[in-house]
Amino acid sequence: MTARTQLLDRAVAQAMSAVSAAAKRGLGDPALAELVAIRASQLNHCAFCLDMHLEIARKHGVREQQLDLLAAWEEAGDDLFDERERTALALTEAVTVLTDGFVPDDVYERAAKHFGERELAHLIGLIVAINNWNRVMVSRRVPPGGYTP
Structure with a gap:
């Protein structure tokens, strides 16, 4: 697959990168940030972002078993994903999918x-x-493999 276009306005890319970096810094947990990024990317079928964030997650010490079972985190058990991770993943899914047009109160309250x-x-x-x-990335069909740290 080839990308429809490689063009992304520099100012837009810089602004988006700044938001991402600020959010990660403020969260203060790089491994959790990568689990969140990977789960959203799975739901959105973004191969480029999956490829990139899987590599970054490994550098932050996320266990391979967590990466292997992330798509089934709810069934993976409390031993693999702690309550804080499970809560972040539930919120990630609620914000990403928005099937009811909003984030359910119980997910937010948790x-x-x-x-x-x-x-x-x-x-x-x-x-x-x-x-x-x-x-x-998905709208431009940017394939995986172009990430360089």
Whole structure:
């Protein structure tokens, strides 16, 4: 597969990168940030972002078994994903899919119990940022393999 276009306005790319970086810094947990990015990218079928964030996750020490079973995190059990990770993944799915047009109250309230107000704001910012990147890459059909750290 070849990309429809490689063109992405530099100012747009810089702004999107700045949002992503700020959200990750504010969350303060690089491994969790990568799990969130990977899960959203799975849901959005973004091969480029999956390829990139899987590589970054490994560098941050995310276990291979977590990466292998991330698509089935709800069934994987509490031993593989702790409650904080499970909460972040549930929020990621709710924000990414928005099947009912909103994030369900119980998902948000659960997240608010596990993340402080600032952390939660950064987590939501991170989820929104990766969804933006997914849509930019998928709409242009950018194939995996072009990521360089």
